[in-house]
């Protein structure tokens with residue numbers, strides 16, 4: 001069976017996911033696209049063998065030739081489309097964020113729980129990265145003892161002109177928030193943000209770098225060093241310190257170059273290069289699950305937790321205080337059992 005996918009929002013990441021579904025992974029094709037910029041939707045559809053351009057997201061969700069939906073529009077529009085997809089009984093892949101406020105995420109949780117099964121997967125692609133998966137397997141094996149600390153480094157060479165200081169938490173550190181919860185299999189209960197001397201290469205309106213610190217429910221500590229003008233490359237660092245050992249992300253080079261009395265390798269230019277295979281795996285796993293009417297991977301609960309933690313992080317950055325994070329009680333649908341998440345068919 002070929003899964004017919006409709007894509008809402010065909011900007012940068014929407015078009016990249018269309019390329020991935022059309023040319024890289026198997027089991028799906030694009031049957032419809034939409035965008036508030038309808039000319040853009042028509043231009044994208046014209047390059048695809050089986051896609052039509054539709055005027056609105058609701059029209060796309062209701063279309064009988066759309067089995068499953070990808071939401072890749074701007075963050076504040078995600079809630080509406082995810083709710084409509086759930087109401088239509090269709091599987092939906094939603095780029096991060098799930099929604100931009102705690103209340104909006106809770107409306108999605110309520111709607112999904114009411115159906116009794118998962119419909120939503122959130123685009124936290126680091127969970128599909130081979131290196132993070134190996135790190136998680138090491139932690140889960142018990143080889144390094146209980147995890148005590150996670151040091152995460154998120155270094156961007158530069159950011160676009162529209163980038164604002166809240167984006168260092170909401171758009172950059174949000175990935176570290178999710179991967180910390182994934183690796184440590186625990187919830188974040190408090191957030192604090194410290195700021196060292198400012199990088200003189202950053203624009204006047206930006207706070208850069210930041211040290212975002214979380215306490216986990218089980219007592220582990222996480223520090224995220226986020227830099228957004230570090231020039232040299234896009235460099236993702238990570239080390240978990242356990243009771244009797246450590247596990248860290250290795251350099252990802254296939255070759256080492258030696259010349260002029262030195263040795264070295266490549267550091268990724270940007271996030272697309274660093275995580276390209278993770279995005280491919282993410283989509284392949286979503287297509288396999290969605291073809292069976294199931295969901296997999298990061299859930300609405302994970303999207304909700306990330307949004308709530310980032311809101312606390314922003315509050316902590318403004319106040320300089322430690323801010324507690326409180327989540328509602330986790331519905332059974334999102335509790336992961338040995339057989340996988342509950343509530344799937």
Ligand SMILES: NC(=O)c1ccc[n+]([C@@H]2O[C@H](COP(=O)([O-])OP(=O)(O)OC[C@H]3O[C@@H](n4cnc5c(N)ncnc54)[C@H](O)[C@@H]3O)[C@@H](O)[C@H]2O)c1
Nearest residue numbers: 009010011012013014035036037072073074075077095096
């Ligand atoms: N997981 C990741 O690593 C990752 C990377 C990049 C972007 N994203 C997320 O993907 C989403 C899109 O980001 P982008 O960089 O592609 O942005 P973009 O501005 O390039 O594209 C967004 C597109 O959505 C369209 N759009 C906006 N509102 C709409 C609406 N109501 N209905 C239909 N179309 C609408 C815009 O016209 C535009 O074409 C954001 O939520 C962003 O945070 C995630």
